Every structure is written in structure tokens, then in C-alpha cells.
Amino acid sequence: MSAVPLPLAEVLARGDIWRGDALPGLPENAIASGHAELDAELPGGGWPRGNLSEILVDRCGQGEMGLLLPALASLSQAGGWLALIDPPWQPHAPAWAAAGVVPERLLVIRAGRDAAWCCEQLLASGGFAGVLAWPAVSIDARALRRLQVAVEGRPTLACLWRPTAVAGLPSPAPLRLVLAGEASGLTVHILKRRGRPAARPLHLSIPRPGRSSRALAGPSLSAVAARSTALAAVA
Amino acid sequence: MLWLALHFPLLPLEALPLRQSPSALVNRGRVCCVDRAAAEAGVGSGQKLSTALGLAPALAVFERDAGREAAALASLACWAGRFTPTVSLAAPDALLLEIGACLRLFGGAEAIVAAVEAGCREQSYTLTWAAAPTPLGALWLARAGRAAVYPEANAMQAALASLPCVVPGWLADVVERLEAFGLRCLGDLRRQPAAGLRRRIGNAPLDDLLRAWGEIPHPQLAFVFPESFRLSIELPARVEHAEALAFAGQRLFSALAGWLQVRQLLVRACVLQLTHDDRSTSELPLRFAEPAADEARFARLLREHLGRLQLRAPVEALCLRAEEVTARPGASAGLFEQAVAGEGLALCLERLQARLGAGAVRVLAGQADHRPECATGWREPALDLPLSAASTVGQAPPRPLWLLPAPQALREERGRPFWQGPLSLQSRAERLESGWWDEGEAGAAGDLRRDYFVARNPHGQWAWVFRDREGWFLHGLFA
Numbered sequence: 001m002s003a004v005p006l007p008l009a010e011v012l013a014r015g016d017i018w019r020g021d022a023l024p025g026l027p028e029n030a031i032a033s034g035h036a037e038l039d040a041e042l043p044g045g046g047w048p049r050g051n052l053s054e055i056l057v058d059r060c061g062q063g064e065m066g067l068l069l070p071a072l073a074s075l076s077q078a079g080g081w082l083a084l085i086d087p088p089w090q091p092h093a094p095a096w097a098a099a100g101v102v103p104e105r106l107l108v109i110r111a112g113r114d115a116a117w118c119c120e121q122l123l124a125s126g127g128f129a130g131v132l133a134w135p136a137v138s139i140d141a142r143a144l145r146r147l148q149v150a151v152e153g154r155p156t157l158a159c160l161w162r163p164t165a166v167a168g169l170p171s172p173a174p175l176r177l178v179l180a181g182e183a184s185g186l187t188v189h190i191l192k193r194r195g196r197p198a199a200r201p202l203h204l205s206i207p208r209p210g211r212s213s214r215a216l217a218g219p220s221l222s223a224v225a226a227r228s229t230a231l232a233a234v235a
Numbered sequence: 236m237l238w239l240a241l242h243f244p245l246l247p248l249e250a251l252p253l254r255q256s257p258s259a260l261v262n263r264g265r266v267c268c269v270d271r272a273a274a275e276a277g278v279g280s281g282q283k284l285s286t287a288l289g290l291a292p293a294l295a296v297f298e299r300d301a302g303r304e305a306a307a308l309a310s311l312a313c314w315a316g317r318f319t320p321t322v323s324l325a326a327p328d329a330l331l332l333e334i335g336a337c338l339r340l341f342g343g344a345e346a347i348v349a350a351v352e353a354g355c356r357e358q359s360y361t362l363t364w365a366a367a368p369t370p371l372g373a374l375w376l377a378r379a380g381r382a383a384v385y386p387e388a389n390a391m392q393a394a395l396a397s398l399p400c401v402v403p404g405w406l407a408d409v410v411e412r413l414e415a416f417g418l419r420c421l422g423d424l425r426r427q428p429a430a431g432l433r434r435r436i437g438n439a440p441l442d443d444l445l446r447a448w449g450e451i452p453h454p455q456l457a458f459v460f461p462e463s464f465r466l467s468i469e470l471p472a473r474v475e476h477a478e479a480l481a482f483a484g485q486r487l488f489s490a491l492a493g494w495l496q497v498r499q500l501l502v503r504a505c506v507l508q509l510t511h512d513d514r515s516t517s518e519l520p521l522r523f524a525e526p527a528a529d530e531a532r533f534a535r536l537l538r539e540h541l542g543r544l545q546l547r548a549p550v551e552a553l554c555l556r557a558e559e560v561t562a563r564p565g566a567s568a569g570l571f572e573q574a575v576a577g578e579g580l581a582l583c584l585e586r587l588q589a590r591l592g593a594g595a596v597r598v599l600a601g602q603a604d605h606r607p608e609c610a611t612g613w614r615e616p617a618l619d620l621p622l623s624a625a626s627t628v629g630q631a632p633p634r635p636l637w638l639l640p641a642p643q644a645l646r647e648e649r650g651r652p653f654w655q656g657p658l659s660l661q662s663r664a665e666r667l668e669s670g671w672w673d674e675g676e677a678g679a680a681g682d683l684r685r686d687y688f689v690a691r692n693p694h695g696q697w698a699w700v701f702r703d704r705e706g707w708f709l710h711g712l713f714a
Contacts, residue, residue: 061696065636065714081580089637092711093601093611098634103599104620108613109587110595118587127580181695208697209633209662209689209713 031157034070035204042175043194047071049157052148052173056164056191060088062181063206067188068159072130073100075157080129083107083122086115088134116143123150123158130157137163141170148172167191237335237344237386239366240373241351243311245270246328247299249360250307251471252483258295258471259287267299295471303469304328310466312458313490314354316497318347323370323455329377331370331455344384358486367391370455371447375402375421388449395447396422402443409436421447464494464505464557473512473549477541480509480550484537487555492530495560501526503559507537511548519544522593524584525618526561532582539589584616605669607638607710608680632665633689635699635711642708645700652700652707658690661697689713 029051030044039045047053047068057064076082077100084091084106093103107128111118119133131151135143144160151158164178176191185205190198243249247268248260257273259266266282276291288294304327312322312330318341321333334347341347344366355362365376366384372391376383379398385391398421400413412435418424424432425444433441446453468483484507495502503526507519521536587596593615600612614620645652652658664686673679685701687710692698699711 059694059696060637061698061712061714062694063697063714087637089712090640091599091611092607092635092638093599094631095634095636096599097601098631099636102622103601104614104622106599107584107616108597108599109591111591112595114591118591121583121586125579125583127583183695209635 031071031075033067034074035067037202037204038067038188041190041193041198041202047157047159048175050152050154051175052144052151052158052160053175053177054160054162054171054173055177055179056162056167057179058164059181062179063186063208064161064179066206067179067186067204068132069099069101071157072132075129076101076105078129079105081105081107081127082130083109083128083132085109085111085119085122085131085133086135087132115139116147120146120150123147123154123156126154126156128156130159132159132161134161137166141172145172148174236333236368237338237366237384238368238370238373239332239334239344239347239351240325240329240364240370240377241311241315241332241355242329242363242374242377243308243355243360244328244363245361246307247304248297250300250303251297252359252468252486253474253479254297254471255295257291257293258297260299261296262299297471301327306467309458310468310486310490311360313460313464313466313497314358314493315351316460316493318351320460320497321455322458324458325370325374329374331374333455334366344386348384354489358489359482367394369447369449370453371443372449375447378403392448396420396425400424402440405440405443406437409440412436460494460497464491464560465554466490466556467552467554469552470550473551475546475549477544477546478538480553481534481538481541483553484541484555485534487553488533488537489530491555491557492528492533495528495557495563499563500560501528501563502557503527503561505555505557505559508554508556509546509550510552510554511546512551513548515548517547520558522585522588522615524581524588524616526563527581528563532585535582536585536589539586543590543592581618584618605667606680606683607634607667609670611638633662633713635697635713637712637714639710642701642710644705645707645709647707652690652702652709654690654692654698654700654709655696656693658692658698658700660688660690662689664688664702667701 029049030042030046031049032046033039033042042048055064072082082101082105087108091106091108096106097103109118115133115135116139119131119135122128122131147158160173167178175193178189178191180187185203187201187203189201245268248254248258248270256270257276257278258270259273259278260268261284264284266278266284266287267280269278269280273291273294278287278290278294284296308324308326308328308330312324315322315330315332319332319334319337321336323331325331334344338344338347341350348364348366351364352362363377363380363382365373365381367373367376368385368388368391372395375398376385376391376394381394385394400418400421401410413424421444425448429441442451445451466487468487470483474480491502491505502523504520504522507521509517509519511517519540521540523536527533584596596616597613598616600614602610602612604610645654647653648657666686668684670680671682674682685703687699687701690698690700697713698709699713700707700709
């Protein structure tokens with residue numbers, strides 16, 4: 001049937017073929033994450049485009065967005081559109097702008113029951129540089145498979161946020177990370193990736209607000225200050 | 236010049252979309268127009284209504300309405316604006332399109348005819364057509380059902396010569412007299428000496444004949460495309476399901492697309508007004524993510540909107556008006572066709588807005604306000620939105636990515652705020668004192684005096700908390 005056999009090197013260079021002992025290189029499809037240690041462990045050297053990535057995290061506010069923000073900022077500044085589907089909290093425009101995301105290119109969608117449909121539409125449209133979704137816990141493997149099919153071959157960074165409780169359940173996403181917060185940064189355990197499995201968790205330092213940044217000190221409310229000793233804890 | 240005549244033989248009836256079959260139109264108690272199903276049952280023009288009902292008991296009967304026919308013809312003229320800017324009405328039921336100047340653009344008369352036929356099929360109008368060098372010649376050939384292109388005068392004259400002498404518009408006694416002379420077809424008539432004919436049948440028919448033959452000029456009054464677009468359509472029956480309106484609505488959007496094409500405009504927003512059977516109206520606004528003129532896109536968006544619409548009462552009429560139009564920028568098409576992956580951003584946004592409602596799909600907009608509640612603005616997404624200038628945040632104090640919808644009160648234990656464990660403060664207080672101007676206004680954030688802190692709890696969560704006269708509150712998260 002196929003008269004001309006493909007050279008082996010060409011077959012191995014395909015995105016859907018990977019070898020157990022090496023990380024496949026997909027340079028044109030990846031976006032540098034901005035964290036060198038993480039890039040070294042991700043196939044292609046960065047966040048993949050055209051594939052689902054699952055990030056499993058239990059609590060917000062541990063620095064999990066800081067993991068993606070450098071990549072999102074570079075996509076946004078290149079003129080790309082970003083979409084947040086059902087984020088757990090309201091985005092605060094000044095912070096996103098300060099992180100380098102263009103606010104007018106950040107779409108926030110309240111989809112509710114239509115979240116999976118909405119996510120599929122966004123991914124399949126091919127018009128978005130980044131799609132971040134917080135799907136309901138009940139999203140099943142079939143819906144995830146549909147999303148993976150929708151995003152395949154599109155120039156979109158697709159990221160699903162899910163609780164760590166689903167780590168044991170099967171998922172068609174080619175990249176799955178489990179995050180845990182710690183005092184100095186973030187622990188990233190790569191649950192699944194294309195290529196050889198990851199041996200040990202990574203410790204990333206995420207820039208955090210607080211002591212290092214200069215906060216404006218104003219006169220304290222005398223009534224409250226008298227009642228609270230919290231300021232002593234800071235000083 | 237090459238005139239394409241479009242004759243809509245069933246226009247009086249087909250001006251009523253969504254009518255059931257068989258159906259017939261009645262004028263002063265006599266049937267004057269029947270559809271195919273009625274004709275098959277034996278109903279024909281000129282019958283008494285009682286005869287027609289005897290032949291087809293299920294016949295739906297409508298009163299003839301000249302105003303409605305004129306509106307339908309005007310809507311078809313708008314629609315035809317996509318082919319040529321030179322359109323003339325040949326009332327009551329035909330259009331004349333001058334296509335000689337745009338043959339190259341479409342790739343020949345056959346291509347235009349194919350597009351016209353497809354368009355009429357989509358709007359379900361029955362069509363007969365012919366193309367010829369004179370407007371009247373094309374019209375007579377179209378009425379006679381000679382569906383062909385006659386690019387040369389000779390071919391057209393030969394075709395005209397074989398038509399019978401019964402020409403609509405000529406007085407009955409003229410036709411009778413011609414029959415008495417034994418003249419069967421227009422060719423026979425044309426061979427008679429003109430002076431004698433003029434004495435016998437009058438000036439008007441002879442002039443018509445000479446115009447059709449192209450021997451005297453026949454200037455046409457061009458259809459004036461309206462300055463603003465507003466078109467209504469009356470439904471023959473009350474429609475109770477929104478989806479059923481898609482077909483009638485599509486006729487309106489077809490006309491809109493033609494009008495936009497001929498006036499070189501794009502539409503950004505339009506309104507579909509529904510008139511209910513209790514004479515009340517409701518409006519369905521349609522917005523496009525970017526100015527558009529594409530009929531297929533209109534139809535898709537309309538279907539999405541109608542799929543969600545709950546009708547308050549049955550609908551009797553539709554009216555479409557273009558609200559915001561912009562000039563179409565001169566754009567050059569790509570030389571090589573580029574593969575488009577996916578439907579693109581604009582269509583996706585429109586679909587989401589149609590399904591989820593406009594308020595559910597928004598983009599952020601920074602606002603110059605120190606109060607966190609007011610620093611985030613929301614806008615409808617639009618592709619041609621100007622981007623805000625690069626923010627000059629630099630040394631500004633940290634702001635959290637996420638904000639709670641409303642500050643959440645925290646309890647305090649031994650002087651420390653609690654949020655899933657005791658919070659340790661990581662920064663010095665930042666005083667926000669702002670907003671005296673809208674104090675007391677409904678829905679406004681009002682005057683704030685707060686000390687904000689960055690705080691961390693034992694689970695490693697970084698929070699933004701504040702303290703005011705009422706105690707500690709959680710307001711955001713540094714994610």
C-alpha cells in the first residue's frame with residue numbers, strides 16, 4: 001500500500017510518537033514556562049500547545065497561577081487572546097495587568113452547566129492562545145477526550161484545573177501535574193508526561209508578595225490598633 | 236448591456252413565508268394565485284373560492300395584499316444588491332439586474348444565474364429567468380419560461396419572435412384584435428409595417444415591441460437602496476416556537492446581506508423585532524464580535540439566538556433593522572488561499588454570547604480606582620477594541636490575582652485573623668482610603684478606610700486581608 005516507507009527519524013519526530021527513554025522534542029509547539037527547572041522536565045521544553053494539560057491542586061492561593069503566568073503574559077503580549085472558563089474567584093484587573101496580561105484580551109466566561117461545551121468551542125475555534133478552565137468535579141473521561149480531540153493541532157495552550165482527588169482516575173491529557181504549596185515555593189510532581197516518567201518532584205520558587213516588596217505604610221487606625229496585636233507579629 | 240430578468244410567478248403567495256400547503260390567494264372572491272399542491276388538486280386561477288374549496292377542502296386561503304407583495308419585491312431587490320448595484324423593479328413580480336458590467340467578477344452569466352437560483356431556492360421563491368440585451372426582451376422571455384442567456388441581439392430577437400402575442404400589460408382589446416388579424420406570435424407582428432400597426436393597435440404596444448427588439452432605447456429607473464435598513468415580514472399564521480422563525484428571519488438577513496454589499500457597509504449590531512399576536516412587541520438584539528456582512532454567519536447566529544429564545548406570545552410579524560453600521564474598509568483578498576484552522580475567534584465569541592447570554596462572556600478592563608472592588612471593569616468582547624496603554628505599575632504594592640465577590644469576615648483569635656488556620660502577616664499595612672465621592676449611592680462601594688496586608692496560612696495559601704473598624708476581612712488571593 002504505502003510504497004515509500006518513512007525514514008525512522010521522521011517517524012520519531014512526530015508529536016504522537018515518543019520513546020520511553022527520552023523526552024520528545026517539540027520545539028515549535030512549546031512555550032517556555034519561565035521556570036528553567038520545569039522547562040527541563042517538560043517534553044519540548046515548555047508548556048505544550050495543542051494538547052490538554054491538567055494541573056491538579058487542592059487549594060487556591062499557593063502560587064499555582066504563578067506557574068503559568070509568565071507563559072500567559074508572553075502569549076498575551078504577542079496579541080493572543082486568553083480565556084478563563086468558570087474561574088473560582090473574580091480576576092482582579094490590576095494584578096493581571098501587572099503580571100503582563102493585556103486585560104482587553106482576557107476573556108472571562110461564566111458557563112455553568114455549559115462549561116464543557118464552552119471549553120470545546122473555544123479550543124476548536126483555534127482563535128485563542130490560551131484557554132484555562134476550572135471544570136466541574138464531575139467532568140468525565142469522555143468529555144475530557146472530546147476536549148483533547150478539539151485542541152489537537154491548534155495553537156492553543158489548554159489547561160484544566162482539577163482537584164488532586166482525581167489523580168488516580170484515568171485522563172486523556174498528555175501532561176498532568178500535581179501541585180503542593182510549601183513555605184518557599186511550590187512542589188511540582190509530574191504525574192504523567194510523554195516520554196520517560198519523572199523520578200522526583202520539583203521544587204520551584206515562585207515570586208511571592210510580602211516582605212521583599214515595599215509596601216506603603218500608612219497611619220494605622222487607632223481604634224483597631226489598640227484592639228489588635230497583629231502589627232507586633234509583622235514587626 | 237446584459238439584463239437578467241427574474242420573474243417570481245408565485246410572489247403574491249410566496250411573500251407569505253411558513254404557509255402550509257396547499258394554499259391559494261384570493262382576490263374579490265376569485266382565486267388568483269395557487270401553489271403547486273393546490274394546482275395538482277385542480278385549483279386554478281379564476282375559479283370561485285367555493286369551487287376551489289370543493290376541489291381541495293384543506294386549502295389554506297389568504298387575501299391578496301398588494302403592499303405585502305411590494306415589500307417582498309423590495310426585499311428581493313435588496314438581496315439582489317450582492318450581484319449588481321443596478322437593479323430595477325419590474326412591478327408587480329419581477330426584477331431586472333444589469334449584469335453586463337459584472338460578468339468578469341462572477342465568472343460569467345452562468346455563474347451569476349446559478350448563484351441567483353441557489354439564493355431563491357434558499358428563500359424558497361419560485362423563479363423563472365432569462366438574460367438578454369434589452370430589459371423588456373429579457374422580461375418577456377423570463378415570463379415565458381425561456382431560461383437561457385441570449386448575449387446577442389440576433390439570438391434574442393429570434394427567441395422573442397416565437398413568443399405568442401399575449402403580452403401582459405397590453406389591453407384585452409389589443410390582444411383580441413391581433414387574434415382577429417390571425418397573428419399568432421410576436422415574429423408575425425414584428426414583420427407588419429409599423430405605421431399601419433400603430434394606427435390599428437395604438438402607440439403603447441408598438442413602442443413596447445420596438446423596445447423589446449432594441450430599436451428604441453428603454454431607460455430603466457434604478458431601484459434606490461434605502462439609506463438605512465429596516466425591513467418587515469408578515470407571517471401567515473401565528474408562530475409559537477422560536478425555532479420556526481429562523482426561516483422567515485433568514486429572508487430578512489439575506490436582504491440585509493445584499494444591502495450591506497451594495498452600500499459597501501458592515502453591520503455590528505442589529506435588532507430583530509417580533510410583533511406578537513396581542514400587538515405588543517419584543518426585541519432580540521444581535522451583536523457581532525466584529526463588523527460583518529456574511530449571510531451564513533447571520534443565519535448561524537440567528538439560529539443560536541432563536542434556540543434559546545422563549546416566546547412571550549405567538550409571533551405575527553418580524554422586522555429587522557440594522558442599528559450600527561460601519562463603512563467597509565478596503566481589504567484585499569489573499570493571493571493564495573490559506574488553510575484556516577478552526578472557525579476563528581469572532582464566530583466562536585458570537586456563538587458563546589448567543590448561547591450563554593452576553594453578560595456571561597466578558598473581557599477585563601482596568602479602571603483607575605484605588606478601591607479593589609472598583610478596579611476591575613467589564614466589557615463586551617470586541618475584536619477591534621483599542622488596547623489600554625501599557626500599565627506603569629512598576630513599584631506599586633502587590634495586588635492579588637483573584638478577588639472575592641465580596642469581602643469575607645474573618646474571626647480573630649489572640650489578635651490574629653483566622654482563615655483555615657491562623658494567618659501570619661507577611662507585609663506591613665497598606666492604607667487604602669478612597670471613595671468619599673460616591674458615599675451613600677446605591678450599589679457603589681462608598682468611602683473605604685482599610686489597612687491591607689499580605690498574609691499566609693498554614694496550608695501555604697497567600698491571602699490579601701484587610702482590617703477596618705469592623706474587624707478582619709479576607710478580600711483576595713495571591714495565586
